[in-house]
Amino acid sequence: MKELVGIAEQIATRLVARKETIAVAESSSGGLISAALLSVPGASSYFLGSAVVYTRDARRILMGIGDAEMKGIRSASEPYAKLLANRVRDRFATHWGLSETGATGPTGNRYGDAAGHCCLAIADAETRVMMLETGSNDRLANMHVFAQAALNLLLQRLSER
Numbered sequence: 001m002k003e004l005v006g007i008a009e010q011i012a013t014r015l016v017a018r019k020e021t022i023a024v025a026e027s028s029s030g031g032l033i034s035a036a037l038l039s040v041p042g043a044s045s046y047f048l049g050s051a052v053v054y055t056r057d058a059r060r061i062l063m064g065i066g067d068a069e070m071k072g073i074r075s076a077s078e079p080y081a082k083l084l085a086n087r088v089r090d091r092f093a094t095h096w097g098l099s100e101t102g103a104t105g106p107t108g109n110r111y112g113d114a115a116g117h118c119c120l121a122i123a124d125a126e127t128r129v130m131m132l133e134t135g136s137n138d139r140l141a142n143m144h145v146f147a148q149a150a151l152n153l154l155l156q157r158l159s160e161r
Contacts, residue, residue: 004036007151014158015046023092024050025084028102032147048092063087074111076101078119078129085121097123100150105137118146122157
């Protein structure tokens with residue numbers, strides 16, 4: 001967790017300086033992204049909320065994404081990560097939306113993705129999507145790798161602006 005907090009501190013510094021806010025929708029990282037961002041003192045100035053969108057019901061209830069909107073999109077995919085990042089950004093009216101969706105292991109998911117498969121997205125005026133394959137079936141390790149990749153993607157995007 002310490003490596004995640006180190007990245008979160010850098011993110012917090014940038015968000016606070018810009019007076020910008022973020023919301024997170026994560027799945028297989030199980031709240032680690034949000035926990036890292038919230039571990040930084042003063043998080044209430046930039047972190048507006050999050051959801052662990054782990055099931056179809058969570059997607060519908062927490063994100064307001066129904067089956068009709070998912071037509072042609074499957075979970076743990078780049079289009080779904082993009083949809084989640086934009087939706088969480090819109091629902092919380094934040095500058096940034098960050099999403100993570102994947103398969104941690106020890107087996108793959110029902111969509112055919114192997115353990116260690118992850119899709120991430122960061123949304124502001126534009127949306128960037130990234131896919132990650134760890135090649136590992138270690139559930140806990142994958143959760144940390146996914147969270148670290150999501151935080152690094154956000155930090156990279158913040159550094160570009």
